[in-house]
Amino acid sequence: MTEQESTHPEGSIFKTDGSSKPCRACADFKTWMKLGGPTSSKTNNSKQSQEEKPKETNNTKDNIVNIDSKADTSSKEKTSETKRENIESPVLDLAVRDQKAAICPPDSLELGSATWTFLHSVAAYYPDNPTDQHKQDALNLINSLPRLYPCAPCAEDLAVDLPNHPPQVENSKQFSEWMCRLHNRVNVKLGKPEFDCSKVFLRWRYGWEDGSCD
Structure with missing residues (x-):
């Protein structure tokens, strides 16, 4: 088995052999890097939501109903996002398990x-x-x-x-x-x-x- 030069852009964390199989040693690092995305996105969305939240007025009851409706929708979206993060983060679960197993000196x-x-x-x-x-x-x-x-x-x-x-x-x-x-x-x-x-x-x-x- 011989390794050919990578056809991926410079800086890519993947390298390929003749069959274009990814470099297995880099796969988990790539997944870990992706896990930072949802957290960062969630923080930005939260800030944006606070900035764009409409101010309550005394004009009509309709405004209050609309605000409550948006808040309820936002809450559901956050719950759905949390579920997705739990499903898409098996690497974090493994990291927690390995951390617990690594608290004692190895035999x-x-x-x-x-x-x-x-x-x-x-x-x-x-x-x-x-x-x-x-x-x-x-x-x-x-x-x-x-x-x-x-x-x-x-x-x-x-x-x-x-x-x-x-x-x-x-x-x-x-x-x-x-x-x-x-x-x-x-x-x-x-x-x-x-x-x-x-x-x-x-x-x-x-x-x-x-x-x-x-």
Whole structure:
């Protein structure tokens, strides 16, 4: 799988591959940005409503009826808008859930899962034609883990593994499959099943072909 240059305007948060599938790592950020719209719009509408509210006069009872009718309509519209926001904001619900789950320090399993997610994602989005700086940065990242990783036994095990299986960072496919093999060696030690490394991009970048990640 190779990545082509994006045909989207400069500044777009989406990048595309040959099949024009969006950059999955940007999707939630795009949704989050959109969530600011209704809030901002609601504030502006409220200010405009107050400015445009007709002044009550003593001319006739019809004026009072008209004002009450507009107020009732505005109230219904606000209620409908609130319902829409509740329906269209699943990302906020997930953020609240994740925030509650993240109030305690991670144990080794949580730390390991988060670390693998990060490393696989870095490899999956690594350039197909990396510069020398990209390559050096990738090597620095991997080679620093035995010294910096918080779980001492895990770090020590990685320190033994890396000299025998040095990082391969010539392109995204090579880096991703190397990362997968590293993960599989750890899985074997832990008695877990191995992952099919030919499917790393489906797992960590594009999503499964059945659309279950869409």
